Amino acid sequence: MFSRVVLGGGKDTCRLGRLKLSLGSPLGGRLSIDFEPDETESALSDSLRALCRQHCPENLAREVAGVFPRDLWAALSEFGLFALATPDGFGGVVEIEAAGDILGSFVAPGPLAPTFFAVHALPAGEEREAVIAGETVVSLGRPPLMPWFGVASVFLSVRGDRVVKFEEPGEIEQVATLSGEPWSRLMLGPEKDLGSAAHPCALYDVFVAAYLVGAARKLVKEAAEYVANRRQFGKTLSQFQAISHPLAESSIRVRAAGGLARLAAHQVDLGLERAYATAQSARISAENAALKAINVCHQSYGAMGMTEEGPVAYVSRRLRQLVNHEFSDVPRVSSIEQQYNEHMPALLVVAR
């Protein structure tokens, strides 16, 4: 359903005499990129937004009781969301990125990123098809703490650079979590190696980055509307730079993270080696942007920003949970450093 943004090509890829043309950075040698969505992408993004308006109202996003969003899941599956970038589906990782941004702007609940991870980690077969169809729910975590026990029937994690699948886990205890997602400590059964984690991890990173960007942008825009109307000391809050500039700074960070997420998506679609490092960078960038936006927006609303019923708390909980969620036994810093060492010359110097 989504179309790809075309990269490079045409006159832009010619050489300038003997000048080395490679940008040496995000596009991995490609020279042009279009951040503007084309008509098809815009239309399809509109369709996903319409779906979310119908199936992901704010009260669902605010749900903290840990109920699995079955209606939304069915609608997203029917839309073809989880088939994105698969051989039988449509679009590529750029479309996953675009969808992540929209779902983030609705603060959509459920194991969205883990589902993309699973679709690209599981071998072709009935189980994978059931995940794409929304009939099988995925739990992706770092054992023993795993989400969605009781709803999920596929349990995945990452060991080193491999995806592993656990069979027949048993529950030890349920735990409450920040966003209300039901998590459990599990007794894990035998595990099965599903292959390299690199590609599924990159898709996870791109989706999460985009989701965080979409949600953080929503937070900042809503806070901006609030401070543009709220009057104190005889003028609107927005007339105080102490209020407006932190929001502008947040907006800049969100914009940068969004750009990086899109670049990462393009690189994954192009099969560039450096894509994994860029995807990790995009996720880190989006996490930082989202956490900054959370702080700024809580503060911008004053007392209402501190209430559970206010416009920030439920987003704040969801984003913080997403930022903290891990599913690998390799510390992230080590993983990122390894990627940079292999694919980004600058840090090669640091490591060796």
Next chain:
Amino acid sequence: MLRKYPTAQRFFAGGDQAASTALLGELVQRNWIALSWPTEYGGQALPLSYQYILWEEMGYARGGRPPLGAGIIAKTIMRFATEEQKAAWLPKIRTNSITFSLGYSEPEAGSDLTGLRTRAELRDGRYIVNGQKIWGNVSQADYIWLLCRTGESDSRSGGLSLMIVDRRSPGIEVRNGKFFDDHTFSQTFYTDVVVPEENRIGPESGAWRMMSAALADERHVQFSAGRVRRDFDDAVGWLRTHGLHTDPVVRARLIALRVRVAEAEALCLQVLSAVRNGKDASVAAAANKVMHTDVVQEIARFVMDVGGPDALVHARAEDPESIWRQTMTESVGGGTSEIMKSIVARQELGLAS
């Protein structure tokens, strides 16, 4: 080509000026400073991507930023000048046979240029200019691209004009001082300076719109990601040389900084994308300027933080203390970070900032 001039650098004072000048000369010889100029003005009419790549590479090589003449000034002349003015100025700019300095800021009008007081009065076909400007190195320029008031004193942005002033004109006095980074900082005094009316570019009192258009043209190359990446690579090199690269805290912080460099790259490409698509790039450009500045300052500050006494030694133009001082000027030159944030607040978020 850049490898021929390994010592050329224009970002930090004290660099090899002869090599920098030779590098610029070769760019001129290849007609690369007019890559995106239309062919009717002697340019190559190549896509903006070419300009982006050139100045990305120049930034990484420390070769410098685009010359003001070939960038902001030439674009304004192409768009707003008369045919006679285009014929008079563009060939000389394209061949770099004349150089410019900007005459915008004043002691009482820095970020708020609409409040500037330097006044030009038209008398008998010539302007008489009186006032004072600050910023930039005027003493090495042939001409000053002067923004001055031709309207009433309270006319704000509606009463400003742009004109080209010969720096050697009688009545111009330049007093040089130093920026924090050792670059020259000029104060320029104008006393009854005569400027021919034909040196005014565009309509009288119509400069504000012209300036905005020219800035939007150039913002994707003025603050290139290449310079940011080079600062990072140099920081890594320096830390390695001084045995600090194995410290896990240093390594973790470098990872975080590398992500910040990638953010600067992403924003730079967004500006290019907007300009190429004919979209308003002002918000993207303002965001890029803030990010560019923040990241180079963070990198420089980090090296100073962990570098201890070794980071204080000044032996080369690109040593940490020199970079640290230079990056301080980045958040003021070309529009302060506060102004850039206000642009984002106003135009993207709808805030009356």
